[in-house]
């Protein structure tokens with residue numbers, strides 16, 4: 001039904017991501033989405049997800065990045081079996097979403113956008129309740145809970161009611177809660193929304209640590225720094241559509257202005273401007289206050305040529321800076337709008 005990776009999941013059971021991953025092999029898709037569409041029939045028809053097709057490779061951190069209303073949560077809800085698509089298919093391993101939902105729920109962990117943690121229960125009680133719901137072996141559950149609370153530095157708060165926790169502590173508890181049953185795939189919907197910078201960084205570390213155990217992680221975010229720091233690949237979503245999908249590095253190459261090389265030099269002869277302007281891959285050259293600003297398509301290819309030219313003309317270079325466009329720049333270039341929805 002859904003191919004080779006599914007067979008591997010089937011052979012090794014549903015418990016551990018470590019077992020199925022062979023680091024010697026190329027990653028292969030563990031999630032396959034084909035022509036997925038979700039239409040809500042409100043007062044007006046809303047196409048929340050519009051003919052989206054994508055693959056997520058096993059073991060990667062995959063980001064869905066887009067402004068509010070882009071369709072990220074809807075896509076996550078469909079993949080986590082909480083909502084039916086209007087059309088299209090999705091496979092998780094060999095399992096078909098909408099048909100094998102019970103099996104899918106055993107191999108995924110979900111941390112939804114809106115908190116579903118019980119504030120009156122302690123951290124331990126929350127995890128215990130959820131562990132029972134997920135059928136985690138009763139004998140191993142206490143150890144697992146203590147291990148996970150230690151992992152997110154909440155050991156001191158094991159028996160404290162969650163209503164006394166900060167926003168960051170609650171979010172960390174929710175993330176490890178999704179991880180209680182060693183899922184193959186972890187879905188995190190806006191894991192750091194509304195948190196302070198320190199808590200956000202801690203959660204990023206946490207996500208990286210979970211991924212180091214070869215858990216595939218799909219996260220949604222409208223923070224470009226989050227996507228950039230964490231994700232191996234990023235899918236840009238806007239208005240329900242998939243706008244682009246690639247590594248952060250490659251996405252930035254989409255912008256025609258490419259990168260900006262800034263070379264500091266005490267003595268710059270305007271003649272070097274016309275010389276460099278004719279080099280392959282150079283888009284524009286300007287001199288500003290002893291700094292040569294060269295807009296290029298790909299600095300790794302062009303920089304050696306430029307430096308050789310300058311040396312040939314005895315121009316001494318004191319500093320070299322290469323600035324890449326941000327993911328926000330790329331998103332604006334592709335969609336005409338910013339990630340904050342502006």
Ligand SMILES: Nc1ncnc2c1ncn2[C@@H]1O[C@H](COP(=O)(O)OP(=O)(O)O)[C@@H](O)[C@H]1O
Pocket residue numbers: 040041042046047048066067068069070071072073074075
């Ligand atoms: N349950 C629902 N009923 C009706 N419309 C919905 C529902 N969920 C989401 N939408 C609409 O679908 C679009 C995408 O929403 P959502 O998937 O939550 O986006 P995101 O997570 O990227 O912010 C929005 O226009 C939203 O108003």
Ligand SMILES: [Mg+2]
Pocket residue numbers: 072073074113189190220
């Ligand atoms: Mg959302």
